[in-house]
Amino acid sequence: MPADIAAAPPRPTLLDYAYRGQPLLAATGMLMLLTLIPTMLAFALDGRVLNGVSVWIKPLKFEVSLAIHLLTVAWLMLCLPEEIRARRTARGFAIALAAASIFEIAYIAFQASRGEASHFNVATPIAGLMYTLMGVGALTLVIASVGVGIQILRHGDRRNPIVFAAGLGIVLGNLLGGLTGMYMSNQTGHWVGGLQTDAGGVPIFGWSRSGGDLRVAHFFGLHLMQALPIAAWLARDAVAERLQRPLVIGLAILGTLVTAGTWLQAVHGLPLL
Amino acid sequence: MLTAIEPEALFRLANLLALAGWIVLGIGIAVRSALLHERIAGRTIPIVLSLGYAALISVHWWSAEGGFGALSEVSALFRSPWMLLAGWVHYLAFDLFVGAWIAGDAAARGQSRWLLLPVLPMTFLFGPAGFLAWIGIRTAFRPEVSHAR
Numbered sequence: 001m002p003a004d005i006a007a008a009p010p011r012p013t014l015l016d017y018a019y020r021g022q023p024l025l026a027a028t029g030m031l032m033l034l035t036l037i038p039t040m041l042a043f044a045l046d047g048r049v050l051n052g053v054s055v056w057i058k059p060l061k062f063e064v065s066l067a068i069h070l071l072t073v074a075w076l077m078l079c080l081p082e083e084i085r086a087r088r089t090a091r092g093f094a095i096a097l098a099a100a101s102i103f104e105i106a107y108i109a110f111q112a113s114r115g116e117a118s119h120f121n122v123a124t125p126i127a128g129l130m131y132t133l134m135g136v137g138a139l140t141l142v143i144a145s146v147g148v149g150i151q152i153l154r155h156g157d158r159r160n161p162i163v164f165a166a167g168l169g170i171v172l173g174n175l176l177g178g179l180t181g182m183y184m185s186n187q188t189g190h191w192v193g194g195l196q197t198d199a200g201g202v203p204i205f206g207w208s209r210s211g212g213d214l215r216v217a218h219f220f221g222l223h224l225m226q227a228l229p230i231a232a233w234l235a236r237d238a239v240a241e242r243l244q245r246p247l248v249i250g251l252a253i254l255g256t257l258v259t260a261g262t263w264l265q266a267v268h269g270l271p272l273l
Numbered sequence: 274m275l276t277a278i279e280p281e282a283l284f285r286l287a288n289l290l291a292l293a294g295w296i297v298l299g300i301g302i303a304v305r306s307a308l309l310h311e312r313i314a315g316r317t318i319p320i321v322l323s324l325g326y327a328a329l330i331s332v333h334w335w336s337a338e339g340g341f342g343a344l345s346e347v348s349a350l351f352r353s354p355w356m357l358l359a360g361w362v363h364y365l366a367f368d369l370f371v372g373a374w375i376a377g378d379a380a381a382r383g384q385s386r387w388l389l390l391p392v393l394p395m396t397f398l399f400g401p402a403g404f405l406a407w408i409g410i411r412t413a414f415r416p417e418v419s420h421a422r
Binding site: 019023024026027028030031034035038 | 405409410412413414415418
């Protein structure tokens with residue numbers, strides 16, 4: 001076997017790029033994915049039910065969504081020049097994101113293990129305090145993510161539509177996700193009318209099919225942070241270069257309208273489907 | 274004269290010894306002392322606890338009912354306070370040994386000691402869950418994560 005082939009370094013995987021972008025965020029995201037394994041085992045062993053579904057559905061959902069959030073930010077930080085990424089500001093955002101995510105998932109899993117609600121639980125002063133702290137944690141996630149997005153818009157390569165989509169997607173996605181989340185947390189629950197159960201909801205997501213569900217708009221708003229860069233990346237060869245930026249802006253407007261529309265739908269007590 | 278000793282007294286002694294071992298482990302990690310961490314917490318105390326276990330089993334195994342073949346047999350085994358004590362000492366010895374191994378593994382991989390902060394209390398309280406937490410953390414926190422500090 002020729003030595004130069006044997007010595008060739010392996011091609012970096014998608015995960016390697018996340019570690020390159022922001023090692024702490026990649027590690028925390030990876031940890032969330034690994035935590036899925038014991039959570040799924042607990043899910044299989046546990047017959048206890050909350051809101052009509054297994055107590056472990058909620059930790060599973062948050063492990064998946066926090067992993068996606070953290071890995072997305074880690075990947076998109078590759079849009080920043082290396083010296084900006086190494087600065088204290090960027091590292092501070094990463095530490096805040098990792099700490100808030102670990103706090104959220106730890107409490108959500110702890111409460112699931114006890115068979116109790118985490119969000120909207122104000123049954124005891126401690127549960128109420130923890131629910132407030134979860135709000136602080138969620139706000140930390142939004143602010144630190146928006147911070148990263150602003151850095152990408154400021155310091156990233158302005159001519160590259162993918163970098164523009166990454167920055168805009170993180171900022172807009174977290175603002176819309178944050179606003180819909182804050183409104184939702186100021187209600188007594190995420191349901192508006194309809195049956196107060198996750199059973200019989202939209203597959204995987206559990207969104208109500210009998211009444212409004214504020215989680216729908218939260219989902220569409222937040223995931224603009226993936227949708228915009230993915231769209232820009234798909235368009236990189238398929239769409240004329242001068243149209244790529246307008247396409248990203250158009251999609252951002254469309255996404256905002258979808259978020260607002262699904263929010264209005266839920267507020268009026270109407271299911272998505 | 275040792276025959277007068279009650280299982281309850283030995284239980285307290287074993288707990289005290291294990292707790293001392295965990296404290297020594299914590300201090301050993303904090304001050305980076307191989308003597309405290311590897312020799313005392315990782316070897317000496319688990320060896321002493323294992324000696325106690327071996328002695329308890331040698332003396333009381335034959336008079337206890339039950340066995341390892343079914344959960345009901347294990348339950349019968351643990352109805353003997355001496356076998357229950359032996360089982361507890363088994364936990365204490367192996368949990369501490371695993372805790373010291375985790376700390377050594379972290380050091381050998383050049384991992385940040387801060388990562389041990391949630392892992393070792395978990396190993397102390399819920400042995401295998403702490404071991405699992407460490408395996409997860411060492412998989413996720415590749416060396417470059419610590420080096421980026």
